[in-house]
Amino acid sequence: MPLTLMNTAKTTTGKGWQPQVFAYLALLTLIAGDSLFAEDYIRPNLVWSVWLVIALTSLAGCIYFLLKADWFRVLRQIPIELALLLALMIGSSPWSAYASDTVSGFIIQIGVTAIALFFAAVFSWREILKIFANAIRIIIFGSFAVELFTSSFKGLLPKLVSGVDPAIEVAFAQSGHLFDGGRIQGLLGNANLVAAWALIGVITFAIEIGITKTSKVLSITSLAASVAMIAVSKSAGIIFASVAVLLAAVVSLLAEGKDKQTRHRYYRIAWSFAGVAMFFVLVFRRTVFDLLGKSPDMTHRSDIWRRVLSLISQRPLEGWGFTGVWVPGVKPYEGLVVINGEAYYQAHNAYLDIWLQLGAVGLVLFIVLLVRTFVKTWRLGVHHSNALYLWPLLVLITQLVRGITESRLLIQSAMMMLILFVVKSHDPEELLEANTTSTKRDRLEKLSKRPITRMLRR
Known part of the structure; x- marks a missing residue:
């Protein structure tokens, strides 16, 4: 049973544990998909x-409970740019260089969209935060457990997964660096993925501390x-995202309750x-990345971007x-980026990747969608007195900054979160928790003065 961490949740549907089961199952399946798609593409193995069985089961459950909820309301909340972007995804199949893969990619995207609509229709923001909090705990503590095991019994785990899947074997062969100062790969087998969820965890748990009235231990x-x-994951991209999140959090807290001119x-x-x-980072990038233990080209990203831009120049409008x-083995991606014998299957930049795939029209629609969603979540986070509503804003900023060095914003859990924020940020005011006269700054000041032992007891 999921942990009950918060109370006074304002739901949009009748209460019940069944929707929560499918919510956890869907979210964890998408996160697992992030890890699998990071190393390979769908293949007929165990x-x-x-x-796929778990994904289809969770998707069926999500669609069932979506149809039982106020599904028509969330459909009306889909902005035109998102609808056009989805239409362009399948609409690109006539000129696609890989039409069958475009269709299969669109089917996956529709499934991700359905899960996002399920979350938006069935759960309140408070319930969504609780679900994400518990899922992230599994990732974080599970990652430390995996690294502790592989560090203590080096070479054992790779032998245990031998023959299961080549990508999984490689991922676990790189783990076991908890005590030697190396980058840890964690439960997801990918340091950058684990680091991204850790940053979302920092945001989630910090807000959870601020809004939970029970024990905060x-x-x-x-x-x-x-x-x-x-x-310990040592992801430079997440360090930059952390700075952006901190800046946004400070500014949003300072702006709350101020007049328009001051804001x-x-x-x-x-x-x-x-x-x-x-x-400063661009001019002194060699020094900055040396401090972060990275190369000035951000681990070959500048070379990858040059090759992607060269491919974009061949089809700049239509993609x-x-x-x-x-998809491995599919032209023009197969062999496009091979560095030191290792093949790369992403542009390592979500904005270049969407331009590459959907052309200039897709890029414009995507940017308009992101800007509008940022503005909506910013207004929600600043104008509402409850710290809960900072969560979508700060998580969105994490994904936007992460999109500069990774293409994960376009697939699986990151895309699901983006669509969730796009749609749910349009919720009517009556579905939000009540505003109060005290600001988030006031409550933060009171919380900072409270002894830690008292917070742990409550």
């Missing part, structure tokens, strides 16, 4: 077969574990600071056709 422990996971002054200062910081992830 691992993929099990994943689990939230505080989870927050500390997430911070530690970011440190906009804060925004101008924040954007100026961000611009100067980006300029090569939607596929989500690059």
